[in-house]
Amino acid sequence: MHSPVADTPRHLTEPAWIRWGLITVACGFLIVFLLLPLTFVLVQAFRQGLHAYLQSFSDPDATSAIRLTIIATVIALALNTVFGICAAWCIAKFSFRGKNVLITLIDLPFAVSPVVAGLVFVLLFGAGGWFGSYLRDHNVHIIFALPGIVLATTFVTLPFVARELIPMMQAQGTDEEEAARVLGASAWQMFSRVTIFNIGWSLLYGIILCSARALGEFGAVSVVSGHINGKTCTLPLHIEYLYDNYQLSAAFACASLLCLLALVTLVAKTLVGRRLRLSMEVADDVPGLVPTAVP
Protein backbone atom coordinates (compact mmCIF):
# COMPACT_ATOMS: atom_id res chain seq x y z
CA MET A 1 0.00 0.00 0.00
CA HIS A 2 2.97 2.31 -0.37
CA SER A 3 4.18 5.08 -2.63
CA PRO A 4 1.25 4.75 -5.01
CA VAL A 5 1.82 8.28 -6.16
CA ALA A 6 5.19 8.21 -7.83
CA ASP A 7 3.68 6.22 -10.67
CA THR A 8 0.23 7.84 -10.69
CA PRO A 9 -0.76 8.37 -14.33
CA ARG A 10 -1.35 11.97 -15.28
CA HIS A 11 -5.08 11.61 -15.85
CA LEU A 12 -5.55 10.43 -12.25
CA THR A 13 -4.06 13.48 -10.60
CA GLU A 14 -4.65 17.20 -10.64
CA PRO A 15 -2.92 19.65 -13.00
CA ALA A 16 0.46 20.80 -11.72
CA TRP A 17 -0.69 24.31 -10.80
CA ILE A 18 -3.46 22.93 -8.58
CA ARG A 19 -1.07 20.42 -7.03
CA TRP A 20 1.49 23.06 -6.16
CA GLY A 21 -1.23 25.45 -5.05
CA LEU A 22 -2.57 22.89 -2.57
CA ILE A 23 0.93 22.00 -1.38
CA THR A 24 1.61 25.69 -0.73
CA VAL A 25 -1.64 26.15 1.21
CA ALA A 26 -1.04 23.02 3.30
CA CYS A 27 2.57 23.87 4.10
CA GLY A 28 1.73 27.53 4.72
CA PHE A 29 -0.93 26.53 7.25
CA LEU A 30 1.47 24.18 9.01
CA ILE A 31 4.25 26.76 9.08
CA VAL A 32 2.04 29.51 10.56
CA PHE A 33 0.23 27.31 13.06
CA LEU A 34 2.89 24.78 14.08
CA LEU A 35 6.41 25.67 13.01
CA LEU A 36 6.29 29.34 13.95
CA PRO A 37 5.34 28.79 17.64
CA LEU A 38 8.06 26.15 17.94
CA THR A 39 10.80 28.35 16.48
CA PHE A 40 9.53 31.29 18.48
CA VAL A 41 10.05 29.47 21.79
CA LEU A 42 13.62 28.55 20.89
CA VAL A 43 14.44 32.11 19.72
CA GLN A 44 12.91 33.69 22.83
CA ALA A 45 14.79 31.29 25.09
CA PHE A 46 18.18 32.37 23.79
CA ARG A 47 17.37 36.06 23.37
CA GLN A 48 19.36 37.12 26.40
CA GLY A 49 22.29 34.90 25.61
CA LEU A 50 23.50 31.50 26.61
CA HIS A 51 24.52 32.61 30.08
CA ALA A 52 21.04 33.80 31.04
CA TYR A 53 19.65 30.66 29.47
CA LEU A 54 21.73 28.38 31.66
CA GLN A 55 21.08 30.60 34.68
CA SER A 56 17.38 29.73 34.43
CA PHE A 57 18.14 26.11 35.24
CA SER A 58 20.33 26.76 38.26
CA ASP A 59 17.31 28.17 40.09
CA PRO A 60 16.47 25.58 42.79
CA ASP A 61 12.76 25.85 41.97
CA ALA A 62 13.50 24.88 38.38
CA THR A 63 15.63 21.89 39.33
CA SER A 64 13.01 20.72 41.79
CA ALA A 65 10.34 21.09 39.07
CA ILE A 66 12.45 19.05 36.66
CA ARG A 67 13.00 16.35 39.29
CA LEU A 68 9.29 16.17 40.16
CA THR A 69 8.31 15.97 36.49
CA ILE A 70 10.72 13.09 35.90
CA ILE A 71 9.54 11.18 38.99
CA ALA A 72 5.86 11.53 38.05
CA THR A 73 6.56 10.54 34.44
CA VAL A 74 8.60 7.45 35.35
CA ILE A 75 5.97 6.14 37.79
CA ALA A 76 3.05 6.83 35.44
CA LEU A 77 4.94 5.27 32.56
CA ALA A 78 5.82 2.11 34.49
CA LEU A 79 2.26 1.64 35.75
CA ASN A 80 0.65 2.24 32.37
CA THR A 81 3.11 0.05 30.48
CA VAL A 82 2.38 -2.96 32.68
CA PHE A 83 -1.31 -2.18 32.48
CA GLY A 84 -1.16 -1.72 28.72
CA ILE A 85 0.45 -5.11 28.16
CA CYS A 86 -2.04 -6.86 30.46
CA ALA A 87 -5.06 -5.12 28.93
CA ALA A 88 -3.91 -5.77 25.36
CA TRP A 89 -3.21 -9.42 26.15
CA CYS A 90 -6.67 -10.22 27.49
CA ILE A 91 -8.50 -8.01 24.99
CA ALA A 92 -6.64 -9.07 21.85
CA LYS A 93 -6.04 -12.76 22.49
CA PHE A 94 -9.28 -13.86 24.13
CA SER A 95 -12.94 -13.27 23.48
CA PHE A 96 -15.24 -12.38 26.35
CA ARG A 97 -18.45 -10.47 26.92
CA GLY A 98 -18.31 -6.78 27.59
CA LYS A 99 -15.05 -6.32 25.73
CA ASN A 100 -16.27 -3.19 23.95
CA VAL A 101 -17.36 -1.65 27.23
CA LEU A 102 -13.89 -2.29 28.64
CA ILE A 103 -12.25 -0.69 25.59
CA THR A 104 -14.50 2.36 25.93
CA LEU A 105 -13.55 2.68 29.61
CA ILE A 106 -9.86 2.50 28.70
CA ASP A 107 -10.43 5.25 26.11
CA LEU A 108 -12.32 7.47 28.52
CA PRO A 109 -9.28 9.41 29.84
CA PHE A 110 -8.63 10.58 26.26
CA ALA A 111 -12.06 12.17 26.09
CA VAL A 112 -12.27 13.67 29.57
CA SER A 113 -11.07 17.23 30.02
CA PRO A 114 -7.77 17.29 31.97
CA VAL A 115 -9.37 19.66 34.46
CA VAL A 116 -12.18 17.17 35.14
CA ALA A 117 -9.51 14.46 35.52
CA GLY A 118 -7.84 16.50 38.23
CA LEU A 119 -11.16 17.34 39.85
CA VAL A 120 -12.20 13.70 40.36
CA PHE A 121 -9.13 13.08 42.50
CA VAL A 122 -9.72 16.24 44.51
CA LEU A 123 -13.27 15.02 45.17
CA LEU A 124 -11.92 11.68 46.37
CA PHE A 125 -8.85 12.67 48.36
CA GLY A 126 -9.15 16.43 48.89
CA ALA A 127 -10.06 18.12 52.17
CA GLY A 128 -13.81 17.89 51.49
CA GLY A 129 -13.56 14.59 49.60
CA TRP A 130 -14.75 11.05 50.37
CA PHE A 131 -11.51 9.99 52.01
CA GLY A 132 -10.52 13.51 53.03
CA SER A 133 -11.10 13.28 56.77
CA TYR A 134 -9.64 9.77 56.98
CA LEU A 135 -6.48 10.88 55.22
CA ARG A 136 -6.19 13.96 57.43
CA ASP A 137 -6.50 11.85 60.59
CA HIS A 138 -3.76 9.54 59.39
CA ASN A 139 -1.60 12.38 58.15
CA VAL A 140 -1.44 11.12 54.58
CA HIS A 141 -1.07 13.77 51.90
CA ILE A 142 -2.32 12.95 48.43
CA ILE A 143 -3.76 16.19 47.04
CA PHE A 144 -1.23 19.04 46.90
CA ALA A 145 1.53 16.41 47.13
CA LEU A 146 3.42 13.92 44.96
CA PRO A 147 0.83 11.07 45.06
CA GLY A 148 -1.87 13.33 43.65
CA ILE A 149 0.39 14.49 40.82
CA VAL A 150 1.29 10.88 40.03
CA LEU A 151 -2.40 9.85 40.10
CA ALA A 152 -3.46 12.66 37.78
CA THR A 153 -0.59 11.97 35.36
CA THR A 154 -1.35 8.25 35.35
CA PHE A 155 -5.03 8.85 34.69
CA VAL A 156 -4.39 11.17 31.77
CA THR A 157 -1.84 8.84 30.12
CA LEU A 158 -3.63 5.56 30.89
CA PRO A 159 -4.80 4.67 27.34
CA PHE A 160 -1.60 5.30 25.36
CA VAL A 161 0.22 1.96 25.62
CA ALA A 162 -2.93 -0.18 25.60
CA ARG A 163 -4.29 1.75 22.61
CA GLU A 164 -1.18 1.01 20.53
CA LEU A 165 -0.90 -2.64 21.55
CA ILE A 166 -4.50 -3.79 21.12
CA PRO A 167 -4.79 -3.42 17.30
CA MET A 168 -1.26 -4.77 16.82
CA MET A 169 -1.91 -7.89 18.90
CA GLN A 170 -5.31 -8.40 17.29
CA ALA A 171 -3.76 -8.29 13.83
CA GLN A 172 -1.11 -10.81 14.82
CA GLY A 173 -3.62 -13.35 16.05
CA THR A 174 -2.77 -16.19 18.40
CA ASP A 175 -1.00 -18.70 16.15
CA GLU A 176 2.56 -18.03 17.20
CA GLU A 177 1.85 -18.08 20.93
CA GLU A 178 -0.21 -21.25 20.54
CA ALA A 179 2.63 -22.89 18.66
CA ALA A 180 5.02 -21.93 21.45
CA ARG A 181 2.71 -23.46 24.05
CA VAL A 182 2.19 -26.66 22.06
CA LEU A 183 5.95 -26.99 21.74
CA GLY A 184 6.18 -26.88 25.52
CA ALA A 185 7.12 -23.29 26.31
CA SER A 186 6.22 -22.05 29.75
CA ALA A 187 4.00 -19.00 30.00
CA TRP A 188 7.02 -16.77 30.68
CA GLN A 189 9.06 -18.28 27.84
CA MET A 190 6.18 -17.72 25.45
CA PHE A 191 5.83 -14.11 26.57
CA SER A 192 9.53 -13.22 26.63
CA ARG A 193 10.50 -14.96 23.38
CA VAL A 194 7.43 -14.63 21.19
CA THR A 195 5.04 -11.93 22.34
CA ILE A 196 7.52 -9.23 23.40
CA PHE A 197 9.45 -9.77 20.21
CA ASN A 198 6.31 -9.33 18.12
CA ILE A 199 4.94 -6.26 19.87
CA GLY A 200 8.28 -4.54 20.50
CA TRP A 201 7.90 -1.63 18.11
CA SER A 202 4.32 -0.76 18.98
CA LEU A 203 5.17 -1.03 22.66
CA LEU A 204 7.98 1.47 22.13
CA TYR A 205 5.62 3.68 20.13
CA GLY A 206 3.09 3.69 22.95
CA ILE A 207 5.79 4.40 25.52
CA ILE A 208 7.02 7.40 23.50
CA LEU A 209 3.52 8.88 23.24
CA CYS A 210 2.81 8.16 26.91
CA SER A 211 5.97 9.81 28.19
CA ALA A 212 5.55 12.86 25.97
CA ARG A 213 2.09 13.45 27.39
CA ALA A 214 3.17 12.69 30.97
CA LEU A 215 6.07 15.16 30.81
CA GLY A 216 3.84 17.95 29.56
CA GLU A 217 0.56 17.38 31.39
CA PHE A 218 -0.73 20.69 32.66
CA GLY A 219 -4.47 20.86 33.32
CA ALA A 220 -4.92 17.77 35.49
CA VAL A 221 -1.72 18.34 37.44
CA SER A 222 -2.57 22.01 37.89
CA VAL A 223 -5.77 21.07 39.73
CA VAL A 224 -4.18 18.61 42.18
CA SER A 225 -0.76 20.16 42.68
CA GLY A 226 -1.51 23.23 44.80
CA HIS A 227 1.28 25.16 43.04
CA ILE A 228 3.73 25.14 45.94
CA ASN A 229 6.94 26.45 44.42
CA GLY A 230 9.94 24.19 44.81
CA LYS A 231 7.68 21.42 46.13
CA THR A 232 4.69 20.50 44.01
CA CYS A 233 5.34 22.42 40.80
CA THR A 234 6.10 20.28 37.78
CA LEU A 235 8.00 21.85 34.90
CA PRO A 236 4.87 23.00 32.99
CA LEU A 237 3.49 24.56 36.19
CA HIS A 238 6.84 26.22 36.83
CA ILE A 239 6.65 27.73 33.34
CA GLU A 240 3.22 29.13 34.16
CA TYR A 241 4.56 30.58 37.40
CA LEU A 242 7.48 32.26 35.61
CA TYR A 243 5.22 33.60 32.89
CA ASP A 244 2.70 35.01 35.36
CA ASN A 245 5.54 36.73 37.20
CA TYR A 246 6.89 38.37 34.06
CA GLN A 247 10.10 36.31 34.02
CA LEU A 248 9.65 35.74 30.32
CA SER A 249 13.14 34.65 29.35
CA ALA A 250 13.29 32.11 32.19
CA ALA A 251 9.82 30.85 31.21
CA PHE A 252 10.92 30.40 27.62
CA ALA A 253 14.17 28.75 28.70
CA CYS A 254 12.21 26.09 30.59
CA ALA A 255 9.75 25.89 27.70
CA SER A 256 12.62 25.31 25.27
CA LEU A 257 13.68 22.29 27.30
CA LEU A 258 10.22 20.78 26.80
CA CYS A 259 10.36 21.83 23.14
CA LEU A 260 13.55 19.88 22.64
CA LEU A 261 11.94 16.87 24.28
CA ALA A 262 8.98 17.28 21.94
CA LEU A 263 11.31 17.33 18.95
CA VAL A 264 13.07 14.19 20.19
CA THR A 265 9.62 12.63 20.58
CA LEU A 266 8.69 13.54 17.01
CA VAL A 267 11.90 12.07 15.59
CA ALA A 268 11.58 8.89 17.66
CA LYS A 269 7.90 8.63 16.76
CA THR A 270 8.65 8.94 13.05
CA LEU A 271 11.46 6.38 13.13
CA VAL A 272 9.55 3.88 15.25
CA GLY A 273 6.38 4.50 13.25
CA ARG A 274 8.21 3.60 10.06
CA ARG A 275 9.55 0.36 11.56
CA LEU A 276 6.09 -0.38 12.85
CA ARG A 277 4.50 0.01 9.43
CA LEU A 278 7.10 -2.31 7.93
CA SER A 279 6.64 -4.98 10.58
CA MET A 280 2.85 -4.66 10.25
CA GLU A 281 2.93 -5.11 6.51
CA VAL A 282 5.04 -8.22 6.93
CA ALA A 283 2.92 -9.56 9.78
CA ASP A 284 -0.46 -9.00 8.28
CA ASP A 285 -1.67 -6.87 5.44
CA VAL A 286 -4.58 -5.31 7.27
CA PRO A 287 -5.04 -1.71 6.16
CA GLY A 288 -6.50 0.80 8.52
CA LEU A 289 -4.90 -0.71 11.55
CA VAL A 290 -1.82 1.45 11.33
CA PRO A 291 -2.04 3.14 14.69
CA THR A 292 -2.30 6.74 13.67
CA ALA A 293 -5.98 7.50 14.09
CA VAL A 294 -5.87 8.03 17.83
CA PRO A 295 -2.99 9.96 19.37
Place this chain on the structure above:
Amino acid sequence: MAHAARPSILPGFGLTLGYTLTYVSLLVVIPITALVLRTANLSWSEFWGIVTTARVVASYELSFGTALVAALINAVFGTLIAWVLVRYRFPGRTLVDALVDLPFALPTAVAGIALVTLYDHQGWIGRILPFSVVYKPAGIVIALTFIGLPFVVRSVQPVVESLSTRSGAEIEEAAHCLGASRGAILWRIILPELWPAIAAGFTLAFARGVGEYGSVVFIAGNMPMKTEIAPLLIITKLEEYDYPAATAIAVVMLAFSFVALLCVNAVQRFLERRLRHA
Protein backbone atom coordinates in the same frame (compact mmCIF):
# COMPACT_ATOMS: atom_id res chain seq x y z
CA MET B 1 -8.47 -11.25 11.86
CA ALA B 2 -7.83 -14.24 14.00
CA HIS B 3 -10.03 -14.92 16.98
CA ALA B 4 -8.99 -17.06 19.88
CA ALA B 5 -10.86 -20.31 20.04
CA ARG B 6 -13.03 -20.38 23.10
CA PRO B 7 -11.15 -22.90 25.24
CA SER B 8 -7.78 -21.27 24.57
CA ILE B 9 -4.48 -22.91 25.44
CA LEU B 10 -2.94 -19.47 25.96
CA PRO B 11 -2.16 -18.70 29.58
CA GLY B 12 -2.87 -15.66 31.67
CA PHE B 13 -6.45 -14.75 30.77
CA GLY B 14 -7.72 -14.65 34.34
CA LEU B 15 -4.66 -12.85 35.66
CA THR B 16 -4.48 -10.15 32.98
CA LEU B 17 -8.23 -9.56 32.84
CA GLY B 18 -8.38 -9.36 36.63
CA TYR B 19 -5.50 -6.90 36.73
CA THR B 20 -6.97 -4.82 33.91
CA LEU B 21 -10.39 -4.63 35.55
CA THR B 22 -8.91 -3.71 38.94
CA TYR B 23 -6.67 -1.04 37.44
CA VAL B 24 -9.42 0.51 35.33
CA SER B 25 -11.84 0.40 38.27
CA LEU B 26 -9.44 2.09 40.66
CA LEU B 27 -8.21 4.77 38.29
CA VAL B 28 -11.19 5.45 36.03
CA VAL B 29 -14.48 3.90 37.12
CA ILE B 30 -14.43 4.72 40.84
CA PRO B 31 -13.17 8.31 40.49
CA ILE B 32 -15.64 9.11 37.69
CA THR B 33 -18.50 7.47 39.61
CA ALA B 34 -17.53 9.50 42.65
CA LEU B 35 -17.85 12.65 40.57
CA VAL B 36 -21.30 11.68 39.32
CA LEU B 37 -22.50 10.57 42.78
CA ARG B 38 -21.27 13.82 44.21
CA THR B 39 -23.89 15.67 42.16
CA ALA B 40 -26.53 13.36 43.62
CA ASN B 41 -26.16 15.41 46.80
CA LEU B 42 -27.73 18.24 44.87
CA SER B 43 -31.42 18.27 44.11
CA TRP B 44 -32.36 18.49 40.47
CA SER B 45 -33.38 22.14 40.74
CA GLU B 46 -30.14 23.02 42.54
CA PHE B 47 -28.14 21.27 39.82
CA TRP B 48 -30.15 22.98 37.09
CA GLY B 49 -29.77 26.30 38.89
CA ILE B 50 -25.98 25.99 38.89
CA VAL B 51 -25.53 24.95 35.29
CA THR B 52 -27.90 27.65 34.00
CA THR B 53 -26.25 30.55 35.82
CA ALA B 54 -25.41 33.26 33.32
CA ARG B 55 -21.66 32.91 33.97
CA VAL B 56 -21.72 29.13 33.52
CA VAL B 57 -23.83 29.30 30.36
CA ALA B 58 -21.48 31.95 28.96
CA SER B 59 -18.49 29.68 29.63
CA TYR B 60 -20.21 26.71 27.94
CA GLU B 61 -21.11 28.85 24.95
CA LEU B 62 -17.55 30.08 24.68
CA SER B 63 -15.97 26.61 25.08
CA PHE B 64 -18.32 24.88 22.66
CA GLY B 65 -18.43 27.75 20.19
CA THR B 66 -14.68 28.26 19.89
CA ALA B 67 -14.06 24.49 19.81
CA LEU B 68 -16.62 24.18 17.00
CA VAL B 69 -15.02 26.92 14.91
CA ALA B 70 -11.53 25.49 15.48
CA ALA B 71 -12.69 21.95 14.62
CA LEU B 72 -14.29 23.24 11.40
CA ILE B 73 -11.06 25.02 10.41
CA ASN B 74 -9.17 21.82 11.16
CA ALA B 75 -11.64 19.67 9.22
CA VAL B 76 -10.96 21.74 6.09
CA PHE B 77 -7.21 22.22 6.41
CA GLY B 78 -6.59 18.84 8.05
CA THR B 79 -8.25 17.03 5.14
CA LEU B 80 -6.28 19.14 2.68
CA ILE B 81 -3.02 18.39 4.49
CA ALA B 82 -3.78 14.65 4.65
CA TRP B 83 -4.51 14.66 0.90
CA VAL B 84 -1.35 16.59 0.03
CA LEU B 85 0.81 14.36 2.23
CA VAL B 86 -0.44 11.12 0.68
CA ARG B 87 -1.04 12.03 -2.94
CA TYR B 88 1.68 14.51 -3.84
CA ARG B 89 5.43 14.29 -3.73
CA PHE B 90 7.40 17.39 -2.81
CA PRO B 91 10.70 18.13 -1.09
CA GLY B 92 10.48 17.97 2.70
CA ARG B 93 7.33 15.87 2.71
CA THR B 94 8.60 13.48 5.41
CA LEU B 95 9.54 16.44 7.59
CA VAL B 96 6.10 18.02 7.17
CA ASP B 97 4.49 14.68 7.95
CA ALA B 98 6.43 14.46 11.22
CA LEU B 99 5.64 18.09 12.07
CA VAL B 100 1.89 17.38 12.02
CA ASP B 101 2.23 15.54 15.34
CA LEU B 102 3.86 18.49 17.09
CA PRO B 103 0.71 19.43 19.07
CA PHE B 104 0.62 15.90 20.50
CA ALA B 105 4.25 16.13 21.57
CA LEU B 106 4.46 19.75 22.71
CA PRO B 107 3.20 20.37 26.25
CA THR B 108 0.10 22.55 26.23
CA ALA B 109 1.58 25.15 28.58
CA VAL B 110 4.50 25.66 26.18
CA ALA B 111 2.08 26.06 23.29
CA GLY B 112 0.09 28.49 25.43
CA ILE B 113 2.91 30.90 26.25
CA ALA B 114 4.31 30.61 22.70
CA LEU B 115 0.97 31.50 21.10
CA VAL B 116 0.16 34.41 23.39
CA THR B 117 3.60 36.00 22.92
CA LEU B 118 3.52 35.33 19.19
CA TYR B 119 0.09 36.97 18.67
CA ASP B 120 0.72 39.76 21.18
CA HIS B 121 0.92 43.24 19.62
CA GLN B 122 4.71 42.99 19.82
CA GLY B 123 4.93 39.40 18.63
CA TRP B 124 5.96 38.18 15.18
CA ILE B 125 2.37 37.66 14.03
CA GLY B 126 0.54 40.14 16.26
CA ARG B 127 2.63 42.96 14.80
CA ILE B 128 1.38 42.21 11.26
CA LEU B 129 -2.28 41.59 12.08
CA PRO B 130 -4.49 44.68 11.71
CA PHE B 131 -6.64 43.58 14.67
CA SER B 132 -5.87 42.11 18.06
CA VAL B 133 -6.67 38.46 18.80
CA VAL B 134 -5.03 38.06 22.20
CA TYR B 135 -7.45 37.94 25.17
CA LYS B 136 -10.35 37.55 22.72
CA PRO B 137 -12.38 34.52 21.59
CA ALA B 138 -10.38 34.61 18.34
CA GLY B 139 -7.25 33.84 20.38
CA ILE B 140 -8.96 30.80 21.90
CA VAL B 141 -9.85 29.60 18.40
CA ILE B 142 -6.17 29.90 17.40
CA ALA B 143 -5.03 27.85 20.39
CA LEU B 144 -7.68 25.18 19.76
CA THR B 145 -6.80 25.02 16.06
CA PHE B 146 -3.20 24.33 17.08
CA ILE B 147 -4.28 21.58 19.48
CA GLY B 148 -6.81 19.89 17.19
CA LEU B 149 -5.06 19.76 13.83
CA PRO B 150 -3.36 16.34 14.14
CA PHE B 151 -6.64 14.63 15.05
CA VAL B 152 -8.15 15.35 11.63
CA VAL B 153 -4.96 14.72 9.64
CA ARG B 154 -4.28 11.39 11.35
CA SER B 155 -7.89 10.23 10.96
CA VAL B 156 -8.14 11.08 7.27
CA GLN B 157 -4.62 10.05 6.19
CA PRO B 158 -5.08 6.23 6.39
CA VAL B 159 -8.31 6.45 4.39
CA VAL B 160 -6.66 8.49 1.63
CA GLU B 161 -3.89 5.89 1.64
CA SER B 162 -6.34 3.06 1.22
CA LEU B 163 -7.96 4.94 -1.68
CA SER B 164 -4.56 5.23 -3.30
CA THR B 165 -3.85 1.51 -3.41
CA ARG B 166 -4.23 -0.31 -6.70
CA SER B 167 -7.84 -1.34 -6.05
CA GLY B 168 -8.69 2.20 -4.92
CA ALA B 169 -7.12 3.73 -8.00
CA GLU B 170 -9.16 1.40 -10.20
CA ILE B 171 -12.33 3.19 -9.14
CA GLU B 172 -10.85 6.52 -10.18
CA GLU B 173 -9.62 4.95 -13.40
CA ALA B 174 -13.12 3.64 -14.14
CA ALA B 175 -14.69 7.03 -13.43
CA HIS B 176 -12.18 8.65 -15.74
CA CYS B 177 -12.90 6.17 -18.51
CA LEU B 178 -16.62 6.83 -18.13
CA GLY B 179 -15.91 10.48 -18.82
CA ALA B 180 -15.92 12.05 -15.36
CA SER B 181 -13.85 15.19 -15.01
CA ARG B 182 -11.17 15.34 -12.33
CA GLY B 183 -13.36 17.68 -10.29
CA ALA B 184 -16.31 15.30 -10.48
CA ILE B 185 -14.09 12.40 -9.39
CA LEU B 186 -12.85 14.34 -6.36
CA TRP B 187 -16.28 15.59 -5.42
CA ARG B 188 -18.42 12.53 -6.11
CA ILE B 189 -16.10 9.60 -5.57
CA ILE B 190 -13.24 10.53 -3.27
CA LEU B 191 -14.92 12.98 -0.89
CA PRO B 192 -17.84 10.65 -0.03
CA GLU B 193 -15.28 8.01 0.96
CA LEU B 194 -13.54 10.50 3.25
CA TRP B 195 -16.61 11.82 5.11
CA PRO B 196 -16.66 9.27 7.98
CA ALA B 197 -12.95 9.81 8.66
CA ILE B 198 -13.37 13.59 8.52
CA ALA B 199 -16.31 13.28 10.92
CA ALA B 200 -14.27 11.16 13.33
CA GLY B 201 -11.35 13.60 13.22
CA PHE B 202 -13.69 16.55 13.59
CA THR B 203 -15.36 15.01 16.66
CA LEU B 204 -11.99 14.18 18.26
CA ALA B 205 -10.73 17.71 17.66
CA PHE B 206 -14.00 19.21 18.89
CA ALA B 207 -14.08 17.08 22.06
CA ARG B 208 -10.45 17.86 22.80
CA GLY B 209 -11.08 21.56 22.21
CA VAL B 210 -14.04 21.73 24.59
CA GLY B 211 -11.96 20.28 27.43
CA GLU B 212 -8.66 21.96 26.59
CA TYR B 213 -7.11 24.06 29.31
CA GLY B 214 -3.33 24.50 29.16
CA SER B 215 -2.91 26.11 25.77
CA VAL B 216 -5.99 28.30 26.16
CA VAL B 217 -5.64 29.96 29.58
CA PHE B 218 -2.64 32.02 28.53
CA ILE B 219 -4.19 33.51 25.41
CA ALA B 220 -7.81 33.70 26.63
CA GLY B 221 -7.62 36.58 29.08
CA ASN B 222 -10.03 34.76 31.40
CA MET B 223 -12.61 37.52 31.84
CA PRO B 224 -15.85 36.17 33.36
CA MET B 225 -18.74 36.21 30.87
CA LYS B 226 -16.37 37.13 28.03
CA THR B 227 -13.31 34.93 27.71
CA GLU B 228 -13.68 32.44 30.57
CA ILE B 229 -13.74 28.84 29.30
CA ALA B 230 -15.65 26.12 31.15
CA PRO B 231 -12.56 24.19 32.42
CA LEU B 232 -11.19 27.41 33.90
CA LEU B 233 -14.52 28.09 35.61
CA ILE B 234 -14.28 24.63 37.25
CA ILE B 235 -10.86 25.55 38.66
CA THR B 236 -12.14 28.95 39.82
CA LYS B 237 -15.07 27.33 41.65
CA LEU B 238 -12.73 24.77 43.17
CA GLU B 239 -10.43 27.49 44.46
CA GLU B 240 -13.46 29.16 46.07
CA TYR B 241 -14.26 25.80 47.73
CA ASP B 242 -17.56 25.84 45.84
CA TYR B 243 -17.43 22.06 45.30
CA PRO B 244 -21.09 21.63 44.24
CA ALA B 245 -20.71 24.16 41.42
CA ALA B 246 -17.38 22.71 40.24
CA THR B 247 -18.89 19.22 40.24
CA ALA B 248 -22.06 20.21 38.43
CA ILE B 249 -20.15 22.02 35.66
CA ALA B 250 -17.80 19.05 35.36
CA VAL B 251 -20.62 16.49 35.10
CA VAL B 252 -22.11 18.31 32.13
CA MET B 253 -18.70 18.29 30.42
CA LEU B 254 -18.23 14.62 31.31
CA ALA B 255 -21.56 13.69 29.74
CA PHE B 256 -20.51 15.50 26.59
CA SER B 257 -17.13 13.69 26.51
CA PHE B 258 -18.88 10.37 26.86
CA VAL B 259 -21.24 11.03 23.96
CA ALA B 260 -18.35 12.25 21.79
CA LEU B 261 -16.36 9.13 22.61
CA LEU B 262 -19.24 6.83 21.69
CA CYS B 263 -19.66 8.67 18.36
CA VAL B 264 -15.98 8.36 17.53
CA ASN B 265 -15.90 4.67 18.43
CA ALA B 266 -18.95 3.97 16.27
CA VAL B 267 -17.43 5.77 13.28
CA GLN B 268 -14.08 4.07 13.75
CA ARG B 269 -15.66 0.62 13.93
CA PHE B 270 -17.56 1.42 10.75
CA LEU B 271 -14.35 2.58 9.05
CA GLU B 272 -12.36 -0.48 10.08
CA ARG B 273 -15.03 -2.77 8.72
CA ARG B 274 -15.13 -0.91 5.43
CA LEU B 275 -11.37 -0.74 5.07
CA ARG B 276 -11.16 -4.45 5.63
CA HIS B 277 -13.70 -5.07 2.87
CA ALA B 278 -11.85 -2.79 0.46
